[in-house]
Amino acid sequence: xxxxxxxxxxxxxxxxxxxxxxxxxxxGSVLGYLIAGLIIGPVLGLEGEETNAIQHFAEFGVVMMLxxxxxxxxxxxxxxxxxxxxxxxxxxxxxxxxxxxxxxMLAGLSWQVALTIGLIFALSSTAIVxxxxxxxxLQHTEGAKGAFSILLFQDIAVIPMLALIPLLALPELAxxxxxxxxxxxxxGDSLVEGLPGWLYGLVIIASIAFVTVGGxxxxxxxxxxxxxSGLREIFTATALxxxxxxxxxxxxxxxxxxLGAFLAGxxxxxxxxxHELKANIEPFKGLLLGLFFITVGAGIHFATLIENWxxxxxxxxxxxxxxxxxxxxxxxxxxxxxSNRWLLTLSLAQAGEFGFVLISFAAQNNVLATDLIALxxxxxxxxxxxxxGLFILFERVIMPRYxxxxxxxxxxxxxxxxxxxxxGIGRFGQIVNRLLVANDFKTVILDIRSEQVDLMRQIGTQAxxxxxxxxxxxxxAGIEQASLMVIAIDDRETAVEMVKYVKLAHPxxxxxxxxxxxxxxxxxxxxxxxxxxxxxxxxxxEMGAQALRSLGVHPFQAERxxxxxxxxxxxxxxxxxxxxxxxxSGERFDNNYRELFMELQQLIDDALKxxxxxxxxKRRGWTPPPKGYAEEQLKNQND
Amino acid sequence: MSTEASPSPCRILLLxxxxxxxxxxxxxxxxxxxxxxxxxxxxxxxxxxxxxxINIEREQQRLLEHDVIIFQFPIYWYSTPALLKEWQDLxxxxxxAYGKGGDALKGKHFFCAVSAGGREEAYQTDGxxxxxxxxxxxxxxxxxxxxxLTYLAPFALFGSRTAKEEHRITQHSALWIKLLDTLxxxxxxxxxxRQLQNLTCYFDEQDLxx
Numbered sequence: 001x002x003x004x005x006x007x008x009x010x011x012x013x014x015x016x017x018x019x020x021x022x023x024x025x026x027x028g029s030v031l032g033y034l035i036a037g038l039i040i041g042p043v044l045g046l047e048g049e050e051t052n053a054i055q056h057f058a059e060f061g062v063v064m065m066l067x068x069x070x071x072x073x074x075x076x077x078x079x080x081x082x083x084x085x086x087x088x089x090x091x092x093x094x095x096x097x098x099x100x101x102x103x104x105m106l107a108g109l110s111w112q113v114a115l116t117i118g119l120i121f122a123l124s125s126t127a128i129v130x131x132x133x134x135x136x137x138l139q140h141t142e143g144a145k146g147a148f149s150i151l152l153f154q155d156i157a158v159i160p161m162l163a164l165i166p167l168l169a170l171p172e173l174a175x176x177x178x179x180x181x182x183x184x185x186x187x188g189d190s191l192v193e194g195l196p197g198w199l200y201g202l203v204i205i206a207s208i209a210f211v212t213v214g215g216x217x218x219x220x221x222x223x224x225x226x227x228x229s230g231l232r233e234i235f236t237a238t239a240l241x242x243x244x245x246x247x248x249x250x251x252x253x254x255x256x257x258x259l260g261a262f263l264a265g266x267x268x269x270x271x272x273x274x275h276e277l278k279a280n281i282e283p284f285k286g287l288l289l290g291l292f293f294i295t296v297g298a299g300i301h302f303a304t305l306i307e308n309w310x311x312x313x314x315x316x317x318x319x320x321x322x323x324x325x326x327x328x329x330x331x332x333x334x335x336x337x338x339s340n341r342w343l344l345t346l347s348l349a350q351a352g353e354f355g356f357v358l359i360s361f362a363a364q365n366n367v368l369a370t371d372l373i374a375l376x377x378x379x380x381x382x383x384x385x386x387x388x389g390l391f392i393l394f395e396r397v398i399m400p401r402y403x404x405x406x407x408x409x410x411x412x413x414x415x416x417x418x419x420x421x422x423x424g425i426g427r428f429g430q431i432v433n434r435l436l437v438a439n440d441f442k443t444v445i446l447d448i449r450s451e452q453v454d455l456m457r458q459i460g461t462q463a464x465x466x467x468x469x470x471x472x473x474x475x476x477a478g479i480e481q482a483s484l485m486v487i488a489i490d491d492r493e494t495a496v497e498m499v500k501y502v503k504l505a506h507p508x509x510x511x512x513x514x515x516x517x518x519x520x521x522x523x524x525x526x527x528x529x530x531x532x533x534x535x536x537x538x539x540x541x542e543m544g545a546q547a548l549r550s551l552g553v554h555p556f557q558a559e560r561x562x563x564x565x566x567x568x569x570x571x572x573x574x575x576x577x578x579x580x581x582x583x584x585s586g587e588r589f590d591n592n593y594r595e596l597f598m599e600l601q602q603l604i605d606d607a608l609k610x611x612x613x614x615x616x617x618k619r620r621g622w623t624p625p626p627k628g629y630a631e632e633q634l635k636n637q638n639d
Numbered sequence: 640m641s642t643e644a645s646p647s648p649c650r651i652l653l654l655x656x657x658x659x660x661x662x663x664x665x666x667x668x669x670x671x672x673x674x675x676x677x678x679x680x681x682x683x684x685x686x687x688x689x690x691x692x693i694n695i696e697r698e699q700q701r702l703l704e705h706d707v708i709i710f711q712f713p714i715y716w717y718s719t720p721a722l723l724k725e726w727q728d729l730x731x732x733x734x735x736a737y738g739k740g741g742d743a744l745k746g747k748h749f750f751c752a753v754s755a756g757g758r759e760e761a762y763q764t765d766g767x768x769x770x771x772x773x774x775x776x777x778x779x780x781x782x783x784x785x786x787x788l789t790y791l792a793p794f795a796l797f798g799s800r801t802a803k804e805e806h807r808i809t810q811h812s813a814l815w816i817k818l819l820d821t822l823x824x825x826x827x828x829x830x831x832x833r834q835l836q837n838l839t840c841y842f843d844e845q846d847l848x849x
Contacts, residue, residue: 563690563692567692620695620729620732621693621695621728621729622728622729623732624733625733625737625738626733626738629733629738632738632739
């Protein structure tokens with residue numbers, strides 16, 4: 001047990017030190033993890049035999065990432081991108097694998113081996129690329145969207161590849177290595193082994209149907225049931241159970257867990273629990289992916305590298321240049337312009353984590369010889385290691401060049417224009433939301449009451465179940481891109497806490513908060529709210545004005561009295577707030593405050609009264625000249 | 640919504656009244672250009688008083704702090720938009736702007752910077768609108784007279800609905816900046832500026848008679 005703790009501690013320590021440092025230097029977290037792995041692995045030799053086991057475990061981070069990616073895509077959005085998916089993705093995979101296969105054959109390898117290598121190198125790293133896009137805020141550029149299409153196509157294409165590779169098995173390797181046979185038997189925890197082809201197909205279709213239909217119809221009652229329990233950790237457990245369950249199911253029927261998770265994510269993209277799910281899965285994904293990157297770094301064998309460094313380095317660079325060229329060609333074909341063209345070219349020029357999967361699978365199926373495997377693994381790892389460098393190149397050298405020419409910016413379509421987060425969709429939040437939505441602003445609505453969320457959905461308002469007081473929840477709701485947040489939740493204490501947290505973590509964000517009464521308003525103001533409104537103030541004022549009208553006061557006069565009330569109240573609010581702040585230590589409204597409050601009442605009374613009864617009113621406006629004015633004018637003219 | 644003018648020989652107060660700025664093609668351009676000018680305090684009245692609840696005290700203070708007052712607005716029914724009329728009704732009080740002791744505006748200069756939908760030919764005695772623009776703005780001229788402001792000719796763009804399509808805005812905007820510059824430096828020939836029909840002709844005449 002202590003041994004495990006020690007290992008875990010070493011991994012975490014390396015990450016805790018390396019990642020913030022890398023981030024500080026603008027290298028991105030992925031390179032930080034890779035360096036952390038490099039330090040504990042090849043440099044210090046702290047990592048042991050467990051690296052491989054950990055890597056398999058950490059690959060689950062990729063599954064979670066695809067689940068999250070799926071949740072970002074509604075089924076319709078996915079359907080809309082089918083052309084791009086097939087066009088960009090298909091072309092990239094076909095061209096890259098064809099060229100690399102050709103070169104490998106020229107180098108004297110058999111066509112089976114050459115094709116396998118071609119397939120391995122055609123794949124890029126979903127994990128690194130998507131993580132980096134997100135970190136650098138590039139995910140909404142045209143280049144990143146193209147890259148995402150290619151990555152998605154690749155992830156889907158892994159499945160037929162896994163089916164193809166056993167067919168490429170070399171007989172001489174198969175007979176030579178007996179133990180791999182037993183290994184591959186151990187590898188298949190599969191229900192479908194030995195089934196005839198048609199039945200296998202049926203099982204696959206059935207399980208995909210189960211994920212889609214089940215995700216759509218079963219998940220909602222389940223989540224509602226769990227949410228109603230109000231136990232936070234059980235919701236987390238449910239979210240994990242869902243992803244792990246799908247991964248297990250896909251594994252059982254011999255499909256890619258990543259694809260299954262992606263599918264489930266797409267199905268749940270419309271769910272009101274989407275943001276809460278994301279908030280729960282996100283930390284696990286982050287940690288596991290980090291772990292995965294560390295194992296990639298740790299997996300670089302310096303000995304092999306130094307021994308064959310010329311060969312490995314030249315193959316790596318060769319592969320990357322080749323992939324980049326193919327991507328550039330595709331970018332040209334699909335008319336990507338400016339910086340987007342280079343983003344697509346540079347971001348996907350590496351081999352990816354599925355490359356490792358294919359390599360080990362090919363090894364098990366006797367397609368690749370052992371020395372070749374070590375070499376290929378080094379090339380994949382090294383190319384992943386070099387990728388953050390390409391992103392830095394893009395960011396520092398290419399982006400600035402296109403920033404000057406304003407032309408390139410127009411091609412970036414940013415979906416999140418002035419996102420607004422609304423916390424609490426009760427009577428108050430609904431009106432705010434409707435006004436914003438009617439003016440084409442995108443709102444993300446969070447509410448902790450799942451009945452309320454249901455109700456909103458029934459009347460066509462896209463609300464999400466989620467606890468907006470949780471920082472993780474706010475992150476997934478897109479607080480980074482948001483320019484404004486409206487807080488209209490019922491719990492007063494939570495509202496104050498939320499204001500404090502949000503102002504601390506996102507000082508730029510404008511916070512509009514509903515207060516319950518004067519005291520609550522002051523506390524929110526103290527916590528840092530930018531604008532606050534007492535929920536009853538304006539409606540009461542309106543009612544007062546209507547009462548005046550009903551009593552025969554001229555409507556415009558009533559309106560002016562209302563304005564006067566509002567003006568004086570606004571003028572005095574600072575004074576009252578300061579008094580409250582001084583007194584707040586003791587009882588809530590002490591004598592000094594009470595006096596000031598009475599003074600305010602008196603001020604309002606005086607101002608409103610004088611306007612009604614006094615010709616020389618303190619309230620100004622539309623005051624006619626005095627009675628003798630006409631005579632005064634005549635006198636002036638005669639002078 | 641205002642930018643304060645820095646101390647300069649001549650401080651200009653630009654009171655901009657446009658109730659439909661999203662549709663603006665001319666005035667928005669001029670107003671934004673003026674915002675960049677150091678000697679100009681630019682006030683977007685509709686932004687500052689969306690509920691017409693004009694702060695009289697603050698507006699009078701602003702008038703006191705400037706030497707040139709400009710009303711900028713698109714012509715609505717041969718007059719100012721409602722808020723600018725409201726501004727006159729409220730701010731130009733007896734005892735401040737006119738009447739006994741009402742000398743606050745004495746000696747300051749005043750003119751209107753306007754856009755008109757009709758062509759210049761329409762604003763003629765024998766034209767479609769029967770009066771020249773200067774004639775139509777006579778209530779403002781008389782307002783200036785009674786408040787002891789020196790009234791200058793309006794700075795007007797005619798045919799404003801097609802000015803964008805006919806690429807006339809750039810030139811008009813350049814004239815506008817030149818006018819603000821000249822005013823800020825106190826170099827405007829006042830007697831000339833009083834007599835013109837349209838201040839846009841000011842620089843042509845200067846060029847003709849150096």
